[in-house]
Amino acid sequence: MxxxxxxxxxxxxxxxxxSVSGTEQRPRLSVFRSNKEIYAQVIDDVTGKTISAVSSRxxxxxxxxGNKIEKANLVGKALAEKAKKAxxxxxxxxxxxxxxxxxxxxxxxxxxxxxxxx
Numbered sequence: 001m002x003x004x005x006x007x008x009x010x011x012x013x014x015x016x017x018x019s020v021s022g023t024e025q026r027p028r029l030s031v032f033r034s035n036k037e038i039y040a041q042v043i044d045d046v047t048g049k050t051i052s053a054v055s056s057r058x059x060x061x062x063x064x065x066g067n068k069i070e071k072a073n074l075v076g077k078a079l080a081e082k083a084k085k086a087x088x089x090x091x092x093x094x095x096x097x098x099x100x101x102x103x104x105x106x107x108x109x110x111x112x113x114x115x116x117x118x
Contacts, residue, residue, distance in 0.1 A: 008097075009097035010097060016094060016096070016097065020092050020093075020094045022043050022044050022045040023045070023046055024046060026090050026091060027043055027051055027091055028091065028092050028094050029091040029092070029093050030042075030096060031096045033104060037056045037057055038055065038071070038103050038104075038107060039053070039055040039075075040053070040055070040075055040107055041053035041079075042079065042082075042086075042088060052082035055075065056074075056075050061074050068103055069102060072104075072106040072107040072110070073110035075107055076106070076108060076111035076113075077111065077113060079111055079116075080110070080111040080112075080113075080116040083116060084114075084115060090118070092118070093118045
C-alpha cells in the first residue's frame with residue numbers, strides 16, 4: 001500500500017536526520033514548509049538550542065509584496081544575516097523531507113546569496 005504524502009515526507013525526514021546533525025561550529029539549518037508560510041531555524045543539536053529563527057510571518061517579510069517563492073528567498077537572506085551576527089559562517093542544510101525545489105530551493109539560494117555556506 002502506498003504511503004500518504006505526509007508519511008512519505010516523515011520517512012524521508014527521519015532518514016535525513018540520521019545523517020545530518022548540527023554542531024556548534026556547523027549547526028543545522030532546518031526548514032519547515034506549510035501551505036502558506038515557510039519557517040527556517042539554525043540549530044545546535046549537541047546542546048539542543050536554536051541559535052536563530054526566521055519565518056515568513058515576521059513583520060518585515062510579511063509586509064513585503066511578492067509570491068511565496070520570493071518571500072522564501074527573503075527568509076533565507078534574513079536567516080543568513082541573523083546567523084552571521086551570531087558568528088556562524090557554515091551550516092548543514094536539512095530540507096526536512098521536502099524536495100529541493102520551489103520554496104525550499106529559494107530559501108537555500110537566498111541564504112547563500114547573503115553569505116551563508118552549505
